[in-house]
Amino acid sequence: MKEFLLLIREDANYGQLTLEEMQADIEKHMAWVETLIAKGQFKDGNPLDATGVHIRGKEKLVTDGPYIESKECISGYYFLLANSLEEATLIAKDCPALELGAIIELREVMAHDEQATE
Amino acid sequence: MMNRLPNNDIFQSTAHLFRAYSGKMVAILTRYYGVDQLENIMDAVQESFESALSHWRYKGMPNKPEAWLITAAKNKLINMIKREHRASNIDFSIIAENNFSPDEKQIIDSQLQLLLRICELKLPLKSQIIFTLYTSSGFGIPEIANALLMTNEAVKKSIFRTKLSLQNTSFNFDELPNKYLAPHLSQLHLVLYLMFNEGYKTTRSREGLNTDLCYEAMRLAKLILQLQPNDAVTNALLALMFFNIARFPARVSSQNFWIPLEQQDRSLWNPIFIKEGMYYLDLSKNTEQLSKIHLEAMIASIHCCATDFKTTEWPKIVYLYEQLQLLEGPSTALILNKIIAMSYVKPSTDLLTELKILTKDLKPKHYFFFYLTKAHLHVLLHQYSMAEGSYREALDHAQSEIDKQFILNKIINIAPLDKTTRY
Numbered sequence: 035m036k037e038f039l040l041l042i043r044e045d046a047n048y049g050q051l052t053l054e055e056m057q058a059d060i061e062k063h064m065a066w067v068e069t070l071i072a073k074g075q076f077k078d079g080n081p082l083d084a085t086g087v088h089i090r091g092k093e094k095l096v097t098d099g100p101y102i103e104s105k106e107c108i109s110g111y112y113f114l115l116a117n118s119l120e121e122a123t124l125i126a127k128d129c130p131a132l133e134l135g136a137i138i139e140l141r142e143v144m145a146h147d148e149q150a151t152e
Numbered sequence: 153m154m155n156r157l158p159n160n161d162i163f164q165s166t167a168h169l170f171r172a173y174s175g176k177m178v179a180i181l182t183r184y185y186g187v188d189q190l191e192n193i194m195d196a197v198q199e200s201f202e203s204a205l206s207h208w209r210y211k212g213m214p215n216k217p218e219a220w221l222i223t224a225a226k227n228k229l230i231n232m233i234k235r236e237h238r239a240s241n242i243d244f245s246i247i248a249e250n251n252f253s254p255d256e257k258q259i260i261d262s263q264l265q266l267l268l269r270i271c272e273l274k275l276p277l278k279s280q281i282i283f284t285l286y287t288s289s290g291f292g293i294p295e296i297a298n299a300l301l302m303t304n305e306a307v308k309k310s311i312f313r314t315k316l317s318l319q320n321t322s323f324n325f326d327e328l329p330n331k332y333l334a335p336h337l338s339q340l341h342l343v344l345y346l347m348f349n350e351g352y353k354t355t356r357s358r359e360g361l362n363t364d365l366c367y368e369a370m371r372l373a374k375l376i377l378q379l380q381p382n383d384a385v386t387n388a389l390l391a392l393m394f395f396n397i398a399r400f401p402a403r404v405s406s407q408n409f410w411i412p413l414e415q416q417d418r419s420l421w422n423p424i425f426i427k428e429g430m431y432y433l434d435l436s437k438n439t440e441q442l443s444k445i446h447l448e449a450m451i452a453s454i455h456c457c458a459t460d461f462k463t464t465e466w467p468k469i470v471y472l473y474e475q476l477q478l479l480e481g482p483s484t485a486l487i488l489n490k491i492i493a494m495s496y497v498k499p500s501t502d503l504l505t506e507l508k509i510l511t512k513d514l515k516p517k518h519y520f521f522f523y524l525t526k527a528h529l530h531v532l533l534h535q536y537s538m539a540e541g542s543y544r545e546a547l548d549h550a551q552s553e554i555d556k557q558f559i560l561n562k563i564i565n566i567a568p569l570d571k572t573t574r575y
Contacts, residue, residue, distance in 0.1 A: 053170040053290045056205050063209040079210040110210055131209075 037077065037143040038122040040112040040129070044136035062130035070114065075125055077113035084109070109136070113143075170201060172371065173218055174290030177225050179262040180254045182287075185229065187269075187318055192232045193225075194287070200225035222254070260378050263288060267372065271339040273317050280343045281350065282307060283314040289368045299365050300350060337376065341385055341445065344369045348393050366397055384439035387432045388446040394429035395452035398422040410558040414461045426456045447476045466496040484510055484518045488525045499532035520549040527562070536569045 051059070070076035084107055088097045109131075116122035119142055126140050174197055181193045200221050214220045254262070270283050282300065285291040291299070297307045351365030370393050376386045402416040433449055451472045458464040473490035480486065487510060491503050507526055514522055523546035530539035543563050550556045 051205075052292045052295055053174055053201060054295075056201050057170040060205055060208045060213070064212055067210070067212065081206040081210050109206065112210070 035115045035117060036122075036145070038114045038116055038119070038126075039141045039143055040114055040122075040126055041108050041139040041141070042110050042112075042129070042131045042136050043106060043139065044109050044131060044134065045106045059130060059134065062133075066128055066130055069128075070125065075115050077115055079110065079112040081110040082108055171290030171368070173221055174201070175263060175288040176218070176259050177222050178287050179266045180222065180259050181225060181229060182266055183258075183262040185233070189229070189233065190287070190315060190318070192229055192236075196225045196229035196232060199228050219253075260375060263375055264379055267340055267343075267375075268336050269318070269321070270314070271343050272336065273314065273321065275314060275317060277343060277346055279310045279314050281347050282310045283318075284343060284347065284372070285365075285368065286311055288372060291368075295364075337380070337383060337386065340376070341389055344373050345389060345445065347372075348396070352396065363397065363400065366393065366400075369393060370397070382435075382438055384436050384441075385443050385445055387436035387438075388443060388449045391429045391432035391436055392445055392449035392452055394425045394432060395449065395456050398425035398429060398456060404554075408554060408557075409561065410554050412558075413455070416461075418460065421456065429453060429456065442475075442479075444476060444480055447472050447479065464496065466493050469493040470497060484514065485521065488518070488521050492525055492528060495529055495532055499529065501533065503529050504533075516549075520546055520551070520555070522546075523549065524559075531566060534569075536566050539566055 067076060067079065085098075086107075089095070090097070112129075114122055114125055116125060119140070122140055122142070126138050129136075129138060132138060177197045177200070178190075178193055181196070182190060185193065203224050204217075204221060208214075208217075267284060267288055270280055270287070273280065278300070282296055285296050285299070286293075293304050293307050293311070296302070297304045300307075348366050348369035351363060351367075351369070370390065373386055373390050373393065376383060377390070380386060399416070399421050401422065402418065402420040403411055405411055429449070430453065433453055436446055436449065439446075451469055454465050454469055454472075470490060470493045473486060473493055477483075477486055477490070487506075491506055495503055504526070507522075507529065510522065523542045527539045527542035527546060530536070530542060540563055543559050543566075547556060547559045547563075550559060
């Protein structure tokens with residue numbers, strides 16, 4: 035099994051949703067994660083706060099985060115387990131955040147050289 | 153491991169849990185922090201759901217979602233109040249109260265008090281329905297506008313006005329023990345009754361069934377019973393609502409046609425809801441004084457008990473309409489309903505005479521139902537061309553597409569009969 039980082043990038047303006055839509059979204063996510071757990075494809079996941087800072091280069095210049103103009107940001111991440119990027123892509127396509135317009139970035143976590151990668 | 157959503161209520165589908173939570177949170181926070189904070193409270197509650205959305209997506213639902221949400225909302229509210237007070241240099245130490253763990257009884261109590269408080273306001277019933285949906289049912293402004301066929305702006309204005317008059321009332325329900333609540337319930341019954349009917353009515357004017365309002369009205373009626381389980385009118389109200397909602401699935405065809413009682417597929421009626429209706433009807437009989445709602449529930453129960461249209465006990469229904477007339481005074485809608493019931497006992501030209509008496513003070517809002525009834529009588533009396541004339545009159549007064557379709561269908565169906573009598 036390989037490990038993949040799934041980053042969810044979206045305009046986290048949930049305030050536009052009705053309570054019903056919010057609930058439906060949570061239920062979809064929970065069902066999705068439950069399926070992943072059942073298949074042994076889930077490792078971890080966490081939401082990220084929308085506010086944060088950006089620290090840049092040698093000057094260590096601190097700014098209010100990268101997305102000044104837009105509210106779009108990385109709202110959370112999952113660690114998935116899959117045999118290949120293709121398989122991980124299939125899993126990620128079912129992520130319910132996509133239905134609300136999110137952009138998903140999927141990256142394989144590089145194995146250490148000394149580890150056997152099969 | 154994640155927990156599934158609790159679902160211990162027969163009609164409270166999971167889709168409505170957030171709404172139910174929202175009503176509870178608004179009520180309990182209003183009780184603790186006062187009605188003056190309502191605007192902040194509404195915002196804090198909304199934000200707590202947004203937090204839930206980002207956390208629960210990844211971690212699943214906490215063991216006690218309700219407690220999680222209330223704590224989140226309370227903390228957000230305290231922060232909001234602190235921010236406001238900081239600007240005005242007021243001591244806010246009193247606000248940050250630590251021992252905040254309302255029990256279920258307290259929450260229900262607060263919900264009922266908020267509902268009663270809204271109903272005590274000297275405001276149009278529609279404003280009361282809107283504000284109830286807004287505070288107690290977790291409906292957002294677009295949802296209310298959609299459910300009541302209003303514009304967002306109109307809903308916003310109504311909410312704003314209600315907020316103002318709520319802040320100007322001095323009525324203190326905290327001092328009102330539960331046993332004295334009963335006299336204040338009748339206005340709440342009326343609001344819930346109309347909320348339910350609004351759901352039914354708006355269903356007529358657009359596609360699909362608008363059951364959300366109906367379910368909300370039922371949920372709130374059940375709330376009253378949690379504190380006043382023996383209240384006869386509340387039980388009757390729930391019975392009536394269950395009987396009506398049980399028959400919803402048979403009322404509209406897949407092509408969005410209105411299906412009259414006579415042609416409804418009764419196997420589509422929800423037997424569990426009918427049983428629930430019977431259960432509450434039974435509980436409602438625990439009184440000396442029958443209300444309008446009791447009589448309406450009994451009429452609905454007779455329809456629900458009939459295995460087919462022909463075996464409906466129409467004489468009983470006529471009798472109940474007569475009782476309603478004694479209780480409420482003769483209203484046009486009531487008399488029209490009674491005439492229809494009588495026509496199924498025995499169609500006769502006398503009924504047309506009775507109908508004619510109504511014409512002298514018939515109001516425009518009754519035209520549609522009046523001509524429909526007239527057409528119906530003509531059909532039963534085999535006077536098909538006159539029936540068609542009345543249907544065409546009704547058509548002129550039909551408000552919605554579904555009603556127009558209903559009548560056009562009727563006209564098409566009597567056209568061949570019309571010819572056979574003419575020649």
